[in-house]
Amino acid sequence: xxxxxxxxxxxxxxxxxxxxxxxxxxxxxxxxxxxxxxxxxxxxxxxxxxxxxxxxxxxxxxxxxxxxxxxxxxxxxxxxxxxxxxxxxxxxxxxxxxxxxxxxxxxxxxxxxxxxxxxxxxxxxxxxxxxxxxxxxxxxxxxxxxxxxxxxxxxxxxxxxxxxxxxxxxxxxxxxxxxxxxxxxxxxxx
Amino acid sequence: xxxxxxxxxxxxxxxxxxxxxxxxxxxxxxxxxxxxxxxxxxxxxxxxxxxxxxxxxxxxxxxxxxxxxxxxxxxxxxxxxxxxxxxxxxxxxxxxxxxxxxxxxxxxxxxxxxxxxxxxxxxxxxxxxxxxxxxxxxxxxxxxxxxxxxxxxxxxxxxxxxxxxxxxxxxxxxxxxxxxxxxxxx
Numbered sequence: 001x002x003x004x005x006x007x008x009x010x011x012x013x014x015x016x017x018x019x020x021x022x023x024x025x026x027x028x029x030x031x032x033x034x035x036x037x038x039x040x041x042x043x044x045x046x047x048x049x050x051x052x053x054x055x056x057x058x059x060x061x062x063x064x065x066x067x068x069x070x071x072x073x074x075x076x077x078x079x080x081x082x083x084x085x086x087x088x089x090x091x092x093x094x095x096x097x098x099x100x101x102x103x104x105x106x107x108x109x110x111x112x113x114x115x116x117x118x119x120x121x122x123x124x125x126x127x128x129x130x131x132x133x134x135x136x137x138x139x140x141x142x143x144x145x146x147x148x149x150x151x152x153x154x155x156x157x158x159x160x161x162x163x164x165x166x167x168x169x170x171x172x173x174x175x176x177x178x179x180x181x182x183x184x185x186x187x188x189x190x
Numbered sequence: 191x192x193x194x195x196x197x198x199x200x201x202x203x204x205x206x207x208x209x210x211x212x213x214x215x216x217x218x219x220x221x222x223x224x225x226x227x228x229x230x231x232x233x234x235x236x237x238x239x240x241x242x243x244x245x246x247x248x249x250x251x252x253x254x255x256x257x258x259x260x261x262x263x264x265x266x267x268x269x270x271x272x273x274x275x276x277x278x279x280x281x282x283x284x285x286x287x288x289x290x291x292x293x294x295x296x297x298x299x300x301x302x303x304x305x306x307x308x309x310x311x312x313x314x315x316x317x318x319x320x321x322x323x324x325x326x327x328x329x330x331x332x333x334x335x336x337x338x339x340x341x342x343x344x345x346x347x348x349x350x351x352x353x354x355x356x357x358x359x360x361x362x363x364x365x366x367x368x369x370x371x372x373x374x375x376x
Contacts, residue, residue: 166322
């Protein structure tokens with residue numbers, strides 16, 4: 001039953017992700033690839049879509065995958081799939097925060113929570129690092145490990161965008177620039 | 191009763207606005223949440239918002255959802271949480287739903303394919319930026335470097351489920367901080 005599977009998978013993702021932004025990426029990548037819901041390339045494409053639309057990445061990706069997987073049951077199936085996946089990713093946060101809001105004072109100075117966070121923060125860095133490596137393989141070497149002109153140009157593009165990103169240029173500008181340069185590279189190499 | 195309903199409605203509209211106007215989500219949302227809940231509506235104090243952010247960061251789930259649920263609860267109990275969270279989720283949900291119906295066909299156009307070839311390289315750059323930002327937030331000590339390297343190796347080169355890596359790192363963090371505290375006492 002795809003709808004239950006969507007709900008449970010995204011519930012798990014919501015429950016085990018700490019911190020904002022891309023902290024969710026390693027877990028999403030693992031689940032999405034294991035279930036063959038999206039290809040690695042589609043996942044990276046969608047990160048760009050998510051950066052260019054409002055709202056948190058977690059909500060965007062769960063809505064998208066839910067819709068894609070539910071669409072085999074028609075448009076309503078797509079909407080229901082999106083609903084199940086999004087509800088799944090939201091519910092753990094919602095329940096946990098409701099509990100904590102009641103017991104706030106106890107939680108605030110909890111040594112166990114502080115300790116867990118001191119392990120989780122560096123773990124997220126390592127995990128996203130690993131997600132990056134596997135995605136970089138797809139981006140640069142999706143047609144085998146040969147160094148072609150295309151690979152070199154893409155790598156130069158990556159470095160240029162990295163400089164812009166570090167200089168705090170807005171992600172949407174980076175995506176638009178990359179799109180334009182991608183089109184130019186594509187037609188020139190054709 | 192009527193007053194409570196109006197407050198919930200206000201929470202819903204405010205968080206809908208926050209969800210609709212922040213690109214990138216999570217941390218990008220925090221300044222807007224602060225302005226809307228502290229300055230504009232005076233629902234919570236400046237100190238409260240810092241606590242909300244600290245809690246949102248140290249509990250599972252997206253920061254946007256955590257802070258909406260928390261602020262909603264502080265303002266108006268359970269239904270406050272419900273409407274604030276619904277509000278922050280709904281804009282993304284609607285927009286992505288609309289996009290995903292056309293995205294697949296759109297991706298088959300040749301120029302779009304070329305564009306996405308470039309975009310994927312740009313996304314990698316954004317990921318590196320995210321890693322650098324998160325690295326800066328880590329309190330640097332030997333234990334933290336061990337966790338960073340170990341979690342990277344386990345995720346990149348073994349088939350171990352990411353969830354076990356996450357649980358393991360949390361337990362390791364608890365163990366090392368308890369040990370450090372014990373040593374501090376003696």
